[in-house]
Amino acid sequence: xxxxxxxxxxxxxxxxxxxxxxxxxxxxxxxxxxxxxxxxxxxxxxxxxxxxxxxxxxxxxxxxxxxxxxxxxxxxxxxxxxxxxxxxxxxxxxxxxxxxxxxxxxxxxxxxxxxxxxxxxxxxxxxxxxxxxxxxxxxxxxxxxxxxxxxxxxxxxxxxxxxxxxxxxxxxxxxxxxxxxxxxxxxxxxxxxxxxxxxxxxxxxxxxxxxxxxxxxx
Amino acid sequence: xxxxxxxxxxxxxxxxxxxxxxxxxxxxxxxxxxxxxxxxxxxxxxxxxxxxxxxxxxxxxxxxxxxxxxxxxxxxxxxxxxxxxxxxxxxxxxxxxxxxxxxxxxxxxxxxxxxxxxxxxxxxxxxxxxxxxxxxxxxxxxxxxxxxxxxxxxxxxxxxxxxxxxxxxxxxxxxxxxxxxxxxxxxxxxxxxxxxxxxxxxxxxxxxxxxxxxxxxxxxxxxxxxxxxxxxxxxxxxxxxxxxxxxxxxxxxxxxxxxxxxxxxxxxxxxxxxxxxxxxxxxxxxxxxxxxxxxxxxxxxxxxxxxxxxxxxxxxxxxxxxxxxxxxxxxxxxxxxxxxxxxxxxxxxx
Numbered sequence: 001x002x003x004x005x006x007x008x009x010x011x012x013x014x015x016x017x018x019x020x021x022x023x024x025x026x027x028x029x030x031x032x033x034x035x036x037x038x039x040x041x042x043x044x045x046x047x048x049x050x051x052x053x054x055x056x057x058x059x060x061x062x063x064x065x066x067x068x069x070x071x072x073x074x075x076x077x078x079x080x081x082x083x084x085x086x087x088x089x090x091x092x093x094x095x096x097x098x099x100x101x102x103x104x105x106x107x108x109x110x111x112x113x114x115x116x117x118x119x120x121x122x123x124x125x126x127x128x129x130x131x132x133x134x135x136x137x138x139x140x141x142x143x144x145x146x147x148x149x150x151x152x153x154x155x156x157x158x159x160x161x162x163x164x165x166x167x168x169x170x171x172x173x174x175x176x177x178x179x180x181x182x183x184x185x186x187x188x189x190x191x192x193x194x195x196x197x198x199x200x201x202x203x204x205x206x207x208x209x210x211x212x213x214x215x216x217x218x
Numbered sequence: 219x220x221x222x223x224x225x226x227x228x229x230x231x232x233x234x235x236x237x238x239x240x241x242x243x244x245x246x247x248x249x250x251x252x253x254x255x256x257x258x259x260x261x262x263x264x265x266x267x268x269x270x271x272x273x274x275x276x277x278x279x280x281x282x283x284x285x286x287x288x289x290x291x292x293x294x295x296x297x298x299x300x301x302x303x304x305x306x307x308x309x310x311x312x313x314x315x316x317x318x319x320x321x322x323x324x325x326x327x328x329x330x331x332x333x334x335x336x337x338x339x340x341x342x343x344x345x346x347x348x349x350x351x352x353x354x355x356x357x358x359x360x361x362x363x364x365x366x367x368x369x370x371x372x373x374x375x376x377x378x379x380x381x382x383x384x385x386x387x388x389x390x391x392x393x394x395x396x397x398x399x400x401x402x403x404x405x406x407x408x409x410x411x412x413x414x415x416x417x418x419x420x421x422x423x424x425x426x427x428x429x430x431x432x433x434x435x436x437x438x439x440x441x442x443x444x445x446x447x448x449x450x451x452x453x454x455x456x457x458x459x460x461x462x463x464x465x466x467x468x469x470x471x472x473x474x475x476x477x478x479x480x481x482x483x484x485x486x487x488x489x490x491x492x493x494x495x496x497x498x499x500x501x502x503x504x505x506x507x508x509x510x511x512x513x514x515x516x517x518x519x520x521x522x523x524x525x526x527x528x529x530x531x532x533x534x535x536x537x538x539x540x541x542x543x544x545x546x547x548x549x550x551x552x553x554x555x556x557x558x559x560x561x562x563x564x565x566x567x568x
Contacts, residue, residue, distance in 0.1 A: 115271045116305045118271065119294075119301075120318040120365070120366075120369075121294065121322060122318075123291055126321050130307065134308055
């Protein structure tokens with residue numbers, strides 16, 4: 001039995017948008033801390049984050065699958081071959097990218113900005129939140145990059161999700177399955193719909209991005 | 219009532235080099251103190267200490283007796299710090315000024331009124347709804363200043379707030395600043411490398427050279443009795459000529475008397491500090507320092523004459539301003555130079 005396209009599409013969107021959101025909630029504060037903190041060991045953490053961007057998604061999938069496997073350390077959570085398990089894997093894939101872009105974006109702001117905000121009377125949270133507002137365009141770009149990375153990956157979705165029809169099949173795994181069966185027409189339809197989804201989501205974000213940029217320059 | 223600032227035994231090093239050493243400095247409540255010094259003298263470093271942005275390696279900085287390392291948020295908010303670069307935020311002018319008030323939990327209607335009033339005082343009220351980053355440099359500086367004034371600080375720290383403005387814009391800016399501060403009891407510390415600004419607007423002037431305080435005094439004293447040659451240079455004396463004070467109270471450059479000069483100096487090596495308009499050029503049969511004219515060029519309301527003073531062991535570059543009604547020498551002419559006592563001073567050589 002083949003899942004309707006819209007159901008697979010909705011599942012893809014749910015997994016990747018949720019993963020991107022969670023990754024942004026981790027990556028943006030982590031990238032900010034790495035950009036602003038003056039502590040020993042910062043270089044090591046930065047190197048680890050940058051390495052994380054280069055790890056193949058199948059390796060992330062393998063790592064998560066071993067953790068979530070029924071006999072694995074988190075097997076009791078019963079997350080293998082579930083949407084939640086796939087979200088966890090995609091969070092691990094998108095977080096290093098969002099962290100790294102956030103760190104670069106904040107390092108591009110004037111270095112005196114945090115001190116300047118403090119001298120205006122901002123407390124620690126007010127300094128950080130204002131820095132995020134000032135870096136809003138590249139932070140949005142970081143979120144877009146995280147979503148793009150998550151929705152286009154197939155390795156971890158296959159390993160952690162298992163491509164179970166009606167449960168964990170997403171657009172990328174459906175394409176792989178249909179190509180394997182020689183159903184290139186169906187695969188092309190899935191590919192086109194996936195492209196349209198990515199286009200719509202990124203289009204919305206890009207529109208916000210451009211409007212913010214135009215305002216800042218006007 | 220402004221706050222009192224106290225600096226004791228402060229030392230700051232960067233890259234193994236001491237960049238600031240201030241043993242003793244007090245700023246009285248409501249005083250307008252200028253920190254005058256050349257680039258790299260440590261002026262901004264001192265201001266950042268007072269703003270509690272940085273901390274000293276050694277020593278203490280206190281605001282009304284409270285060390286800056288123990289200043290809470292509420293006490294830090296008594297200090298307004300206007301940086302050399304305006305560092306406005308990417309929102310409207312009005313919101314830039316409102317934001318620090320919002321952080322201080324000022325109710326919205328009141329903070330809007332306060333922000334607008336501060337902008338009006340600095341003549342930029344009409345720009346309130348404009349994006350701050352689209353303003354000119356001068357407008358941004360005014361908004362930057364309005365942002366600090368809106369919070370009604372007890373201490374206002376100004377780091378060359380008119381840097382980058384042309385002479386006319388600077389004059390207007392400082393007149394507006396003076397007006398904005400005229401009815402406020404605020405302790406102001408202002409950094410500049412321009413002696414004319416410090417001497418005109420300061421209650422007292424601190425001269426900072428190579429990270430060390432060289433003189434703290436009233437503007438008139440700094441102007442007429444610089445503590446040493448370095449201070450004289452910072453204050454704007456155009457000519458610093460190595461000389462020797464004689465036991466009879468005279469001063470000789472080389473073996474020539476160069477006229478009566480102001481200042482008390484013990485016999486020994488000294489420096490004659492002279493403004494360009496203190497130099498009197500005469501013929502070589504008159505007493506004075508022999509010099510060769512290197513060039514003559516027009517200046518605003520005077521002629522600029524460049525000379526090489528002929529000391530026994532070396533040459534010293536001199537600059538003289540001659541009135542337009544005085545006869546102008548020609549390049550290559552040999553002249554005798556004397557100094558007008560009213561426009562020169564004898565200072566220790568170090």
